[in-house]
Amino acid sequence: MPLERDEDIAELLSGTRTIAMIGASDRPDRPSYGVMRYLQSQGYRVIPVNPQITGEHVHGEYVWRELSQIGEPIDMVDIFRRPAAAGEAVDEAIAAGAKSVWLQIGVINEEAAARAEAAGLKVVMNRCPKIEIPRLGLPPVA
Numbered sequence: 261m262p263l264e265r266d267e268d269i270a271e272l273l274s275g276t277r278t279i280a281m282i283g284a285s286d287r288p289d290r291p292s293y294g295v296m297r298y299l300q301s302q303g304y305r306v307i308p309v310n311p312q313i314t315g316e317h318v319h320g321e322y323v324w325r326e327l328s329q330i331g332e333p334i335d336m337v338d339i340f341r342r343p344a345a346a347g348e349a350v351d352e353a354i355a356a357g358a359k360s361v362w363l364q365i366g367v368i369n370e371e372a373a374a375r376a377e378a379a380g381l382k383v384v385m386n387r388c389p390k391i392e393i394p395r396l397g398l399p400p401v402a
Contacts, residue, residue: 270398273389273398279306279335281308281309282327282337282339285318295389296319297319298389298390298393299389301400303402307321308321308323308324310323311325333357334353335359337349337350338389339364341367343366346369346372349372364387364388365387367386369385
């Protein structure tokens with residue numbers, strides 16, 4: 261069951277430091293662009309993943325083609341993909357050893373969420389950390 265209680269979401273965000281963002285964009289008009297910038301401003305390390313802009317930089321971070329290339333521990337995978345494509349992103353997160361997956365607003369994939377939970381990952385679905393962090397009154401991470 262995806263996390264719903266404010267306390268559980270706050271605990272997840274407070275314990276997260278490194279976020280891989282699948283579907284990160286270098287286009288300022290895209291939601292992932294603003295969410296990545298906001299998360300960085302809150303102290304998170306955000307690693308962009310997007311095969312279409314691999315090798316470029318977004319907000320000072322190198323863009324990777326896929327999660328498996330990152331080569332460092334990932335606390336959370338923030339997924340900006342269509343619901344049908346979210347399953348593949350969740351499977352990559354499981355394989356990469358991520359601790360949690362966060363499916364953005366409108367990204368609802370119950371089967372993928374169940375696979376993530378069965379693999380021991382925490383799941384948040386149909387929410388945005390850029391909205392949740394101020395709503396919950398969370399301070400920047402250290």
